[in-house]
Amino acid sequence: MQPPYKVMFLFGTRAEVLKLAPIIRLMHRDPDKWQAVLVATAQSDSRLLNDTLEYLRFHVDFSVDSSGIANTNEVDQLSQLLHNLNNVVNAGQPDMVLIAGDATTSLAASLISFYHRIPLGHVEAGLRTYNQYSPFPDEMHRRLTDDLATLYFAPTTGARDNLLQEHHPAERVYVTGNTSIDSVECNLQADFKHPLLQSIAADHRILLMTMRRKDNLGSPMKRVFHTVRDIIETNKDVELIFPVYPHPEEVALADEILDGHERIHLTHPLNHHDFLNIAARSSILLTDSGGLQEEAPALHKPVLLLRDETERQEAVDLGCVKVVGTNPTTIQQAVFELLNDEKAYRQMVQADSPFGDGNASKRILQIIKKFLENKKD
Structure with a gap:
């Protein structure tokens, strides 16, 4: 041939x-x-x-x-x-x-x-x-x-x-x-600016969340949204950025539970370049996706996984990712620890990426x- x-x-x-x-x-x-x-x-x-x-x-x-x-x-x-x-x-x-x-x-x-x-x-x-x-x-x-x-x-x-x-x-x-790691370094931009970031005080910490899996629609998503709103309301220096996936049920729940708070920023899905650069400037990533479990360790950002299991167990074993599911208490405890325990935070962000x-x-x-x-x- x-x-x-x-x-x-x-x-x-x-x-x-x-x-x-x-x-x-x-x-x-x-x-x-x-x-x-x-x-x-x-x-x-x-x-x-x-x-x-x-x-x-x-x-x-x-x-x-x-x-x-x-x-x-x-x-x-x-x-x-x-x-x-x-x-x-x-x-x-x-x-x-x-x-x-x-x-x-x-x-x-x-x-x-x-x-x-x-x-x-x-x-x-x-x-x-x-x-x-x-x-x-x-x-x-x-x-x-x-x-x-x-x-x-x-x-x-x-x-x-x-x-x-x-x-x-x-x-x-x-x-x-x-291959997702191949795109990370070439997309990072030292002088990156975005209206979302410019609207957030420089001394505030950012939670970046993605959630879109079908099996999380309904009650699991409601629990997570209420939990995240509680976290934002009880931590005055923390803000949430949430690119909302255009599924009617997800949009409706986001509008009902998360909209209207001055430190919660709902946005349309971001292009990959903008998303990676915002993730690189965030403190904690909450997600139910697979791709972000791979990209976050390369960005040295801790991931709290909004699922009960992962097919990327290496990231959990090395400490890059922590499985928290959709249980409110588990999520709150994990976020609280990362926000307030510098040693625990450092252990997650310094872990080696297993993805190449x-x-x-x-x-x-x-x-x-x-x-x-x-x-x-």
Whole structure:
């Protein structure tokens, strides 16, 4: 097989395209060797994904008709995506398909790649909780995707060990680090300014919160919002920044519980550059996301995880992340400790990041190149 190699990137969420972006950029710099084909499904919020693509300055080659997908259940999403992605792969005829993470698009892409006998590379392979319903449906999406993958790009040695224990072929499993770390350093800006930061007193501490998982909607989210408001009201030098995900229930709860307080700042989702720079200037990060568990240790910021389990256990073991779930008492105690115990705070921010050195995308590209060079037509 001769270059340029055609690699099809499939993504349906903002998180997926951000993890694939460093690899796509490297391919764009070397058009004699690579042809990156970008396929967007917008399986969640299409506006958020489109804003992210515009921020990244990426041109999409195939935009899958996603009308109605975001508001359907997982079964209907998967059914529609399988049909649409089958047409895309037929039209694109890639040498390899590359996906990231555990969203429904990744599972659909892995099935289509298998049926077409096209090699599949899985970025961020091997993460596990071994609880099939937590996180739901991500845990099983990731396991099923790994069962169908050809190349496994494990972010950590722990993820590699999971894959080997499941009897995936050792010669196809690579520890690369996480591509999300590749984007951190290049996005940090020493003279960064933002209206949100300018509205906060210089001697005040910032809590930055993200919360958007489906399994946290409803009562868990209500508990967290009330708890965070109590924390702000009882700590006069602490302010909250909360980029609200555009889900109707989340917006309604944020407006009902958090709006109207002078030290609580609700905002639309931020682009990745602004978010990372605000995170770098925050004191504590509260989140139920996966990506921020990876980025925060590189920023030397403590993370309180608003989930009961994590598939990124290395960060917990090293002390970068503390699992607090959605229990009000647990959250309050953890925040109080970090606000008032300098030693506890220092232990979290000085912990080493387990997610790589910022060169994951280069390693992945080298592995793909070697694989395709050795692949017979």
